[in-house]
Amino acid sequence: MSERKLKHVIVGVGATVLNMHRPALALDTVDLVGAMDIRHDAGRERADSLGCPYFTDYKEMIAETKPDVVVVMTPHTSHAEIAIHGLEAGCHVLVEKPIAVQVKEADAMVAAMRRTGRCLAVNFQQRFRPEIVAAHQLIQSGALGKIQHIDMVLSWLRTAAYFRMGGWRASWAGEGGGVLINQSIHDLDILCHLLGAPAALTGWTRTIQQAIETEDTVQAIFRWANGAMGSLFVSTAVGSRPYRLEIVGSQGMLQIGQGTIQYEAYEQDVREFIDTSPEPFGVLPGVPQEIALGDSTGAHVDVYKNLHAAILDGAPLLVAADTAVAALELANGITLASAQGGEVSLPLDRDAYAALLARYIAGGKS
Structure with a gap:
């Protein structure tokens, strides 16, 4: 990589998020x-x-310092405005997750990225977790065969004290959602990064424990265009459960945890086994496979290094904004499906979600 330094400015220096970025800023x-x-x-x-x-x-800061990179670490609702201003000022931009609070805003950000020719990266650092990198390579290689089923279960217990840390937290006006747009957005991104966006979904959002405006618990069902089906359960209101992502294909399966990955390859494609086995209750053995993990960490440093390589050397930007919209689309889509009480097709109806969010912000959530 080129040894040239890149001038950075930060918009929003809240203590929690800033501490996560400090190693990268060094x-x-x-x-x-x-x-x-x-x-x-x-x-x-x-x-x-x-x-x-x-x-x-922030506008005066950008005009005076003429930075190469604007890092946006403000509450979600201001991401779009600040990022678009930075891009139009000729800067590259790194925005904290989520890219925005609704897909209509994210579309405008992607359009600005393309119009200006600048990099717009989203801090989805978990794509760089070694087990996610390995899973992505396996799936792309076709080793799992036809993907058939996906199951994701995870929780992050949050107390009332957490939600008192900032008045904007878990409010429709301040955050644009709850567990979907804050805690689980990384995992929705991993789902889309590994498997592509579903074609349709249905879901149920509930506030079962927290004294907050937005959802603390979600159950969703997905359908992919290739026939695969999947389920998601996320919550900040249940006792902590182990992170689990299971991906089942016709030729093998992956079980991914936090820092772990297990891969079993079937001795035969399950579709062929079903058609040819003489055993009415046949068992298809899975053979455990060794997986070599790389040296990436899944930390903010990985995102910065990739962005800098993209700017200085023309390397592929692995967390580009146009690849980050899908996770937000799932979060918005699940919220819309729960409100409408039925299945929602993707791409999402942007205007329908914008109208729903406006109603929720105005206090119209039943």
């Missing part, structure tokens, strides 16, 4: 030239800790 390719936040006392303190000037207006 990369040799980063020259941090400015930080901005609407909370001026805390913003100045964090800018001082980063060793960079503090600004009170």
